Amino acid sequence: MNFPETESRLFFHTYKRLPLEVVRGEGCMLFTKDGRQYLDMFSGLAVNALGYAHPAVIAAVNEQMHRYTHLSNFFIQEPQLLLAERLLRHSGYDKVFFTNSGTEAIEGTIKLVRKWGKGSGRRMIFGMSNGFSGRTMGALSLMDKEKYRDGYEPFLPYFGSITFNDAEDLEAKVGPDTAAVFLEFIQGEGGIIGVTPAFIARLVTLREKYGFLIVADEIQSGIGRTGRMFGFQHFPVAPDIVTVAKPIGGGLPLGAILGSKAVADVWTYGVHGTTFGGNPVACAAGIATIDAVMTDEFLAAVRDNAAYFKAKVEALGARFPFIKEVRAYGYMIGIDLAMESQTAVDKMRDRGVLVNSTAVSVIRILPPLIAGRAEFDRLLAVMEEVFAGLSSH
Numbered sequence: 138m139n140f141p142e143t144e145s146r147l148f149f150h151t152y153k154r155l156p157l158e159v160v161r162g163e164g165c166m167l168f169t170k171d172g173r174q175y176l177d178m179f180s181g182l183a184v185n186a187l188g189y190a191h192p193a194v195i196a197a198v199n200e201q202m203h204r205y206t207h208l209s210n211f212f213i214q215e216p217q218l219l220l221a222e223r224l225l226r227h228s229g230y231d232k233v234f235f236t237n238s239g240t241e242a243i244e245g246t247i248k249l250v251r252k253w254g255k256g257s258g259r260r261m262i263f264g265m266s267n268g269f270s271g272r273t274m275g276a277l278s279l280m281d282k283e284k285y286r287d288g289y290e291p292f293l294p295y296f297g298s299i300t301f302n303d304a305e306d307l308e309a310k311v312g313p314d315t316a317a318v319f320l321e322f323i324q325g326e327g328g329i330i331g332v333t334p335a336f337i338a339r340l341v342t343l344r345e346k347y348g349f350l351i352v353a354d355e356i357q358s359g360i361g362r363t364g365r366m367f368g369f370q371h372f373p374v375a376p377d378i379v380t381v382a383k384p385i386g387g388g389l390p391l392g393a394i395l396g397s398k399a400v401a402d403v404w405t406y407g408v409h410g411t412t413f414g415g416n417p418v419a420c421a422a423g424i425a426t427i428d429a430v431m432t433d434e435f436l437a438a439v440r441d442n443a444a445y446f447k448a449k450v451e452a453l454g455a456r457f458p459f460i461k462e463v464r465a466y467g468y469m470i471g472i473d474l475a476m477e478s479q480t481a482v483d484k485m486r487d488r489g490v491l492v493n494s495t496a497v498s499v500i501r502i503l504p505p506l507i508a509g510r511a512e513f514d515r516l517l518a519v520m521e522e523v524f525a526g527l528s529s530h
């Protein structure tokens with residue numbers, strides 16, 4: 138079968154696919170049909186926290202598949218309970234609702250926030266400029282990027298966008314009619330950009346003044362990716378609601394909304410639901426993932442390896458002045474170049490290392506959380522070679 142030709146015949150053309158025919162993955166490596174191997178340093182866009190074919194995930198999925206793969210949410214299901222218990226214990230939140238994906242976690246949260254604000258005149262919901270919340274209409278309503286929104290108008294009413302990290306804009310827009318402010322404390326798709334202390338401080342003060350909810354989108358940055366359970370834990374803030382997805386299903390589709398007591402009672406029987414959300418096999422894989430990731434030792438290794446890598450790339454800056462900035466929050470790493478990053482990404486792939494290009498000029502690196510010094514050293518060696526090639530042109 139000719140992969141590209143068959144794909145182009147069968148599918149809506151929404152994805153620009155990589156020219157690789159993957160047959161198998163193991164650890165941080167992917168193996169292709171033509172016998173090549175690739176070090177995968179973007180891990181299914183931050184999904185494969187434990188890499189490929191992790192024994193604990195395989196065992197958990199196998200065992201659950203033999204028990205039941207689906208019952209429906211009419212049933213109380215042990216894997217859901219065990220994963221919920223872990224998520225709440227590690228995070229300190231009070232309640233969880235399981236979804237299938239990130240955008241559904243966002244969508245559900247928009248509904249939760251709407252209901253929470255009903256009757257008090259709190260209708261306005263804000264997202265951040267340059268943010269990414271997903272592809273459903275609610276998620277798009279939170280976003281400002283034309284690239285994702287063009288042609289899908291009209292969006293939901295009573296939504297607005299605040300300029301990310303602009304405390305004056307935030308203050309000018311929120312008020313007593315604000316229900317919620319959604320944000321990625323570390324923007325992923327936007328180019329690995331962290332929130333500033335001044336913006337956080339103003340956000341927290343304004344929440345105290347007006348009483349709106351802060352929603353942390355931890356879909357990309359959550360579950361250990363930044364060397365803490367959540368990206369927001371690098372900042373002095375306690376969000377009211379947290380959305381998670383990507384890694385929590387251990388590679389299977391799963392998302393979740395975590396809420397504090399402030400919102401816990403808004404949802405009652407029948408007001409929201411999903412057929413597949415909280416699939417027991419995905420929850421079983423999620424339990425294996427959380428148990429592996431959420432130890433002090435594991436998270437410390439993520440922080441240490443990231444600091445090691447960041448320092449090495451910064452040192453390369455002396456030789457390659459087109460490296461504008463290196464931003465690293467654990468294994469959420471962005472190398473901002475003074476040129477489009479796609480060429481470097483393609484050349485690295487030709488040399489067997491997979492990374493991603495985002496925000497035009499940023500090389501985005503989202504390694505499996507099991508990646509260690511050896512993987513970062515290989516990535517560095519290949520990147521140095523590619524950068525040397527780029528600077529000689």
Ligand SMILES: Cc1ncc(COP(=O)(O)O)c(C=O)c1O
Pocket residue numbers: 182238239240241243269270271272321325326354355356357358382383
């Ligand atoms: C921060 C953030 N929010 C939401 C989403 C949407 O998640 P999903 O693709 O699972 O719908 C993503 C996906 O990249 C994301 O990075």
